[in-house]
Amino acid sequence: MDHRIVHDASLVALRPIHHRCSKILAYETLSETEWGTGFGAFEPRYYIDVTSTLELKIEAMEAFETELKESPHPRSREGIAHLSKKRGSEILVEAAEAFVPIRIIEV
Incomplete structure (x- = not known):
């Protein structure tokens, strides 16, 4: 629910009339987008x-100890690498x- 609120608030704050x-872009969040969080299917086009x-990305995730999980969790070092290679x-x-x-x- 909190992600939805931030998403909606961001779109309001970033209206072209207010901000250039x-x-x-909506990013893919491991163990969120594939588990159906109410945003619909994640269909990347960018x-x-x-x-x-x-x-470097995988090393940076290590700073978030509560978010990085053990394999085979999607948010493990291996899961991050697998998804990046799939994409x-x-x-x-x-x-x-x-x-x-x-x-x-585009201007």
């Missing part, structure tokens, strides 16, 4: 190649992050 934010920074295979790179575009403004 050119890109709003990808970023993270091949060169995947290990990478969808766009033919080694590793990627996937997003659902909410708003993209």
